[in-house]
Amino acid sequence: MEGYPLFIQKIYKKTGIDLASYKERQMKRRIESLIARNHYDSYDDYFNALCNDGKLYEEFINYLTINVSEFYRNPQQWEVLEEDVLPTLLKHKKRIKIWSAACSTGEEPYSLVMLLTKFMSLQDISILATDIDLGAIAKAKEGIYTAKSIENLPKDFVSNYFQLVDGKYHIKDSIKKQVTFQKHNLLEDPYPPDCDLIICRNVMIYFTEETKAKMYHKFYESLNDHGIFFVGSTEQIILPNRYKLTPTKTFFYKKMT
Numbered sequence: 359m360e361g362y363p364l365f366i367q368k369i370y371k372k373t374g375i376d377l378a379s380y381k382e383r384q385m386k387r388r389i390e391s392l393i394a395r396n397h398y399d400s401y402d403d404y405f406n407a408l409c410n411d412g413k414l415y416e417e418f419i420n421y422l423t424i425n426v427s428e429f430y431r432n433p434q435q436w437e438v439l440e441e442d443v444l445p446t447l448l449k450h451k452k453r454i455k456i457w458s459a460a461c462s463t464g465e466e467p468y469s470l471v472m473l474l475t476k477f478m479s480l481q482d483i484s485i486l487a488t489d490i491d492l493g494a495i496a497k498a499k500e501g502i503y504t505a506k507s508i509e510n511l512p513k514d515f516v517s518n519y520f521q522l523v524d525g526k527y528h529i530k531d532s533i534k535k536q537v538t539f540q541k542h543n544l545l546e547d548p549y550p551p552d553c554d555l556i557i558c559r560n561v562m563i564y565f566t567e568e569t570k571a572k573m574y575h576k577f578y579e580s581l582n583d584h585g586i587f588f589v590g591s592t593e594q595i596i597l598p599n600r601y602k603l604t605p606t607k608t609f610f611y612k613k614m615t
């Protein structure tokens with residue numbers, strides 16, 4: 359379908375989301391299937407409809423952002439975090455600054471709070487969790503999850519930190535209070551400074567190589583000396599030394615000083 363470059367420009371003006379930074383083939387395929395599903399036959403008509411129909415617009419943003427997440431996604435990596443990465447980080451510091459970037463509906467930052475209770479008291483834990491999608495952030499703040507999403511979570515965390523209400527798992531306020539959610543666009547907004555641990559998983563895969571390179575530099579700048587960058591299971595960094603990051607374990611990189 360023609361008209362994608364102009365659509366990109368209009369969407370950027372309207373939403374601040376730069377589709378040109380996302381892999382084109384994948385993004386076009388997704389958007390075109392959405393256009394067809396809504397019975398439009400051009401980017402132009404679809405864009406005009408988006409501007410006049412809040413529901414359609416919301417559907418577009420939701421579809422675009424792909425909010426799939428779960429607690430303890432790829433559990434082996436959470437084991438490495440528990441057994442190796444966190445003990446090393448906490449050897450020299452009692453409190454660490456953690457940023458969960460592209461946190462979606464909150465499963466990742468809440469998993470982190472639960473894991474950190476093994477190392478420190480709850481009130482010493484504070485996590486910054488950000489995402490571009492305000493709808494996802496609203497769900498994260500609500501903290502209500504399905505049985506499927508907590509499948510990988512250690513059973514004692516489930517019994518200690520959730521209440522089962524009508525078949526849904528409601529996360530307890532004590533956990534919620536330790537996470538600050540904010541809207542943040544990884545492509546545009548300044549990255550928070552002085553992080554000891556940045557966890558950014560399952561979003562880099564959507565970006566072009568050029569965009570990823572820019573982002574790795576920004577993550578590097580965001581980290582404290584010896585800070586750790588934790589990536590998703592299909593997101594290993596090619597030649598990480600280019601960004602002054604060095605692998606410590608698979609999927610974990612340390613800032614080189």
Ligand SMILES: C[S@@+](CC[C@H](N)C(=O)[O-])C[C@H]1O[C@@H](n2cnc3c(N)ncnc32)[C@H](O)[C@@H]1O
Pocket residue numbers: 423424425426427428431459460461462463466488489490491494542543544545558559560561590
């Ligand atoms: C598949 S989810 C990943 C959630 C979680 N990190 C995980 O691994 O389970 C991808 C998230 O990236 C967010 N996202 C996409 N583009 C973004 C951007 N430019 N800035 C910040 N977040 C973005 C989406 O809104 C979505 O919530």
